[in-house]
Amino acid sequence: MSKQLEIDTPEKVYHLGNQVGILVVGFVFIVLGVFITPFSAGMGVLMIALYIFKNKLEAIRIFKNHSEIKLAPASSRWLIKDTDIKKASFEKNILTLDIREKGQRIIRKIPINAFSEDERKLIIKHYQDIEAENTSPST
Known part of the structure; x- marks a missing residue:
């Protein structure tokens, strides 16, 4: 007899609020990197990547008997x-x-x-x- 793997699905999921400021600053750094220093462009790319990760992050997941938090x-x-x-x-x-x-x-x-x-x-x-x-x- 095989055991079935039971996967809980959250009842409610909360994402972090829209953080457009990080995205705007990332683009500003990229523009500065093109005209001033390449280091700024690298920082801009990192900030845009951080924006993407934060928007996809499930910060709070609420289940039937517990919750999971990742900020x-x-x-x-x-x-x-x-x-x-x-x-x-x-x-x-x-x-x-x-x-x-x-x-x-x-x-x-x-x-x-x-x-x-x-x-x-x-x-x-x-x-x-x-x-x-x-x-x-x-x-």
């Missing part, structure tokens, strides 16, 4: 179980998650201003709802 292309993905979230607070455009994992306290800070306004509200509500569910007394 930069070269960073590792944080796996956060819903049951481990003890507190979700929002101050100064930073969503702070207080997580208890295997007896250890872990603080995860998410710069929420990197998302669109509607997505910010949904993300904050999602984690605050989980906090309320985890802190409510069981009946």
